[in-house]
Each structure stands twice: as C-alpha cells, then as structure tokens.
Amino acid sequence: MSRAWTHAVPWLPILGMQWLTCLCMTNAAEPQVFRTFMPEAGPSAFGVVLGPDLALCYDDLRGGVNQVWLGSLDLTPTFQAKINQPATIKGTVFYKEGKVQPLRVNDATKAPERRFKGYRYDKNAVIFHYTLDGVAIRETLRASDEGHGMMRSWSVPEGVALFFHAETQPDAHVTFDGGEEIAPGVWRHVGQSGKSFMMVIKPRSKS
C-alpha cells in the first residue's frame, strides 16, 4: 500500500495523526477502533478506521454499522470539549443503517437482547463479539482490497439461523454471499462450520 496519503492528512489529532503515530509503532495497514461519542449514534459507540480513506461508525446499542464513509475520523472535538462532544465524520458517507437491531436469531420478527462482548484485532480486520439472545456472534470488518469498500462477515454457531434486515442504499453497491434473501431485504444465513455470511459494501462513486 502506498504511504503517500500520510502527507495529505491534516496533522493534529485528526486521525491522520493517530494513524501516523501508529506508523512508527504498528503496521499501518491495521484497522483502529476508537470507542467514543459518535454523531447520530448511541452513547459510547465506535469510530472505526479501516484504512487511509475508509472509516465507519459501529453502534452496538442500535445494532451494527451506522455509517460508512470515504475519509477520516476527527476526534479533536471530543478530546477538547469539557462536556461531551461527538467526533466528526470527515468525508462522504456512502452507507447508512438506521433500523434498531437489524440482526435477529432464529426468529426474523423478534428484536433480540444484544450484549456487547468486546473486540479483537486480527490481521487487517477487527472482529466485534456480541451475543444475540445469548447466541455468540462474531462480526468481522475489513477494507476491501482496493481500499474503497468494506467487507463485513458474520460467523454464528452451527445450526443457528441469523437474519439481517437490509436497508436500501442509494449511494452504495451492496452484495451478499452465503445467505438467501427470504423476503425483500431480509437475508437468512444458517451457521455451518467453515461458512460465513458476508456482505460487501462499495461506494457507487468509485465504481
């Protein structure tokens, strides 16, 4: 990956700098997760930087990826405020979700009780762990190879049916793999070892 972009990012606590700090300490290709106040999200959501020009907001309280954008994340407002200020999205949002608990287990109509369990860095991905009605789910987020899109995949225990209520995305191409669309916008995947349910999200502007 070219590192020329580092010169383009503004230097202060805009994530460019966090990213730069990381350059000397970590592999720059790794994603970074910042738990903070995010705009239009539940309290203490996640700003996730997946690559030099790709970031997203992950909101466990609502239940998933709230927004994905081409650009960066600016934490300066949060760090400088006395009273809570959300971080700023710097860039163009191309994917949005607003449905509360779009993921369901075993019953597509019942919003599950969702409990957050943490996250793990793994190669070029970040894996969020949570339970839905007690069933352990892992959700992996990573940038697509060319860096503009995002790949999102779920792994669920054997035999558990996972449902996802997708929303129309005017600014993104969204494709699914490993599940079936059982009703318009409603996807179903049944856990099976070695298989995962994958969603690829790409901005229309880049296609």
Added chain:
Amino acid sequence: MRKTAITLIPLALASLALANTYEIEEIPLPKEMSPELSGVAFTPSGKLVVVNRHGEVWITADAKSGPWRRFAFGLHEPLGVLALSEEEILVTQRPELTRLRDTNGDGRADHYETVNDDWCVTDNWHEFTFGLRLDRDGEFILSTGLPDVAGEINTRFPRVPLHMEKVHQEAKPSPGRYEGWVMKVSRDGRMTPLASGFRAAAGVGVSPDGDIFVTDQQGDYIATSTLVHVRPGRFYGHAASLKWRDDYRGPVDLEMLTQLRTPEAVALPHGTMGGSPGEPVWDTTGGKFGPFAGQVFIGDFTKLISRVFLEKVAGEYQGACFPFIRDAVGLAAIQANSGADNLTIPAGKDGLKYFRDVPPRTGTPLRPGNMRMAFAPDGSLYVAQTTRGWGQGDGLQRIVWTKKTPVEIAKMEVTRDGFRLTFTTAMEAAQLRDAKTYRLGRFRFLYLPKGSPRVDETLAEITGIRVAADHRSVELAVRDLQPGHIYELELEHLRSVGGGLVENPQAFYTLTRLLDGRTFTGPMSEPRIIAEQKANGVPDPEAGRRIYGTFCVICHQPDGKGGALPGTADTPATLVAANFTLRDAGSPLSKPDIELLKIITDGAPGKPMPPFGSVLKPDEIRDVLAYLRAAFGETNHSSSIQR
C-alpha cells in the same frame, strides 16, 4: 478584576520558606502521549502503566528515561487501570470494565474484552465510571457517576435496557442503571451492586485490610467531599441512586433519607481540604514514604494532596484529615475552573471564605488535577494529573520523601474527653503545654438536598493539656465534646525541638462517634445555632481572621508585618505588602476606615495590593478590617477575641 487579584499572589510566594521534606519531580512523557493522565498503576513486576483521556494505555519499565510503549488505544475515557500482569491489564472505560490482552506477544493489546457493562451510560457527561481496585476476594471494585440532581426520584426508566430514543437527552434524571453506586465485578464478569447514595465517587480505594473506601464529591445531598467506608447494602446520601435498590418502594422524604443514610468516615471540608477529591491510596511503603505508614493519601482537583488518619471507634471508621501538600493557588484554580456557581455548592458565596486560615505550603510545583495516584515499588508516590479541559495541569509527577522527617501532626485520635495529637517528632514542651498553641473549633454540615454551608460553628474550649513524657504527643481535654461535629484544629507557631514549624498546622477530625459509641441525636437538616443576623452591620473580627488567613496572609504575613522580597545586585527589593504593625503617622492603620475599606475594595493602583471588591462582599471587607485593627492595631487584643 478577579483574575488580577489571583495572578498577583504567586509573585509573593517566594518569601515563605519551604521545608524540603518531600520533593516533587516531573516525569517526562513522550510527545506522542496525551498528558491528560487519568489513571496510574504498577504491574506486579514494577512497570509503570498510565491511561489517558484520549483512551491510551502506555507502559514503561523506566519512568525517568523510557522508552514508553503504547499498549492499547481507543478506549472511551478510561478513569482507572489495574495491571494484573504486563499482558493483562484492566481498565474502566465510560461504558464498561474491559480486559486488555496481548495474545500474540507483540507488546500491544489485541483483545479488548468486555468484562461487564451491566450499568449503562447515556450521552450525559457526568456518567463517568471510576476506579479499579481489587477487594479482598480478588473482585474488581468500581463506581459510577450520577447525572441526577436533587429532586423527585425519577423512575421513568427503571430496570430496563436503554431506549434508543432516550439516550441523547442530557438526561437528568438519567435512564442509566446503577448510577451513583459502588459495585463489584467478579473475575468472570458478574456484577454485584454494593452500596448507593454517591454523587460522583471519583476515587475508589481498598485498604490493606481489604476494606472498600471511596471519595465522593460535594454537591447535591453531599455537603462536602468525603471519604466513605463502603459497606454492602448501605446508602450514603444522594437520593437518586435509590431507585436501583430492590427494596425501593416509591417517593422518599428527607426524614426517611436521614434514617437510611450512613455518614462518611471522614469529611474533607470543602475549600480548605479541596474541591474534588480523587483516588485514596494507602501508604503501604513501610516507611519509605516517610512517617505516615498505613495512612491514606488523597489527591484533589486543586493543587492539594491531603492525608487521612483513620481509626475505628465503636466499630466504625472515623478520623482526621490534614493537608499534606497544598499550594496557595488551589483557590484560584477552583475559581478559574469551576466558576463561581460550582464553588457555591453548597456554601453560597460564603464558600470562598473556607479557603482559609492556614497559609498553604506555597511555591510547590504540584499541579492541579491530582485525581489518580499510586505508590511505586521504591516508595515514591506517582500522581497522574488531568483537569480534563477545566484548567491547566496535565501530566505525571512523582513525590519523593527526602528522608528528612517532616514536622507534622502524625495522628489525631479521639480520647475519652478530647483528642490526642501525636507528632512525627518531639515538640517544644513549653509550647505543647501552652493553651495558646491550640485553636480548636467545631462545626457541622447539614444533610440537605442542595448541600449545606458550615453551621453550628463555635470555638471549643480546651480545659486541660497533658503532655506525654517524650513530648511527641499531647492530650487535649475539651469541654462539651460533641459527636456529629467536625473539630477543626489549628496550631499557632508550634515548633519541634529541632526548631521546625509544623508544616501543615491544621487538622479536621470528623467526630461521628464518641469513644463510648454516642452519636449525634439532634436535627441533621437544621442548624442548632441560628446564625446571628449581620444586618446591624457590626463587623466580626473572627470572620475577618479567616478571610485574612485565606486572602491576605500570603503577602501581609501572619504577624501583619508584610515585608519585601530581598533584591539582588541587579534588581531592587520588591515590596510585598504593607506592614500593619507600624505606628508612625501615615502608617496603614493610622488611616481612617473609609480609606482602608476603599483600598481593600479597589486595590492600591500601581502597587501589588490587589482589589478584593469582586471576591469579598462589603461586610466581609469590614470584617477583615476589624480583624486588622483587632490583631495589629494600637491595642492588640487578638487573643481575647480568639478565646
């Protein structure tokens, strides 16, 4: 105007001698690290770990020269850290207790595991999660901030997970669960709520005996900041947290709350003993930190670290607090950072006068924001500092005992009929025997939804003095020793045999219980002594003495002689303040009241005498002038006023 008054003061500080019994060292931080340090700990092998407001965890084996390694980042305002090993570090973040693990051995955490988040937070800024200590069973102890203010207890959101649509309200009252509680979390992640009634228990500590303590911060229901011994099931004052008790059955009135409430172990009187206390830490250094082994040190948001001596009386903890390191500009910091309003909870504008009495040990390089502390294996005290945007003072300092014995009150214990003071060294016997050495008073704080000023404030009469043969301790018999009061002691010019003045000649003993177990039986929410109306305009030199001790003594000196900073070959001597004891024509106190009142109100133009018109009320200015005349005027009858 006020700003000028405050910034002038440090100029004059150099005139006060500084006993160098403790040194404050600066720990350099790498420039990539945000210095807003919100937690400090040591690993079992002695490595230093800090967390900061930006959500990073940094580790170093060598605090002085580094290098530092960033172990984790992206945490949401962590305010506590516990290092079980170098690979397993726990932090309290706003929304959860998190276990950070380095599973691939590259020195960086790759697994951020949620240990527990059974409480929950909204966007309300006061929903901090504090502390992290292990109790005697090895479980994690933490506490939660409370956004609710005094008023009806809100039960609109009881016992249900957060509603998406509610969380963005600057929610007072908040739907967050278990806010204003102290709780424990087992190693495998089960949470047990322990005790309620806290406002913002920003400091969590566990004593060497395994007893859980927190400091709570003054405000609604909490008249002054406190050190509380946390016992499971008890309630400590702020009503709003009660809704999460299983036995909560609807509205409560002040009388029920009063019945339910357990008082603090030690009150930290607002002002003199700080504004917002942080973490209590026990001196477990076995003497490496000086003569206070086993005692508690508490940092404060102001430039203050205090010291607490605890004893068990009739089965419950109580004891005394003392300033340990206190800088004069602590007051300025509070004023500048919290604004007049905040300071006036609970004491009204009168709150100002509680920064008073004993000249602080000035000129220390201690910063404000001393919220988290930890003793290092070498016995020095590391102080992690952040003012979180409310002031200037972020970083890491280390306090080292120079091996010179500080002249201090080591202990203040209650006796059958008064108090026993034990000093760190043998004291001048003649002074110990002299009643004029001691100023003892008492006061109370009331239990009220909106806080309380000091009430029932009176002098306490010392009826007998028994000096121990080794001259290291003295017993004071006190007339009418009253439980339920805070006894305030000041020592006047007491010196050790070696000639050293007591460095912090002030103590507050929270006398909740007498030795025979008797407690206060009067009204908890009303004063017993109705304050005399000052409307008749008679100035009160006693009130003036306190104001002098707070605002004037720094320049004019305890003896009223003022003085000047010595000049050097290149610089002329600098006038520090007028000498009130001069008697010649044109001397300060030969001037009429009206002229002096004007100078105190408006300052002396072009001279370093600051204007106090925006700090003190007109009657307070008359009080302080009355004190000047009484203490330093023609007929010095200050002692008759004091006793």
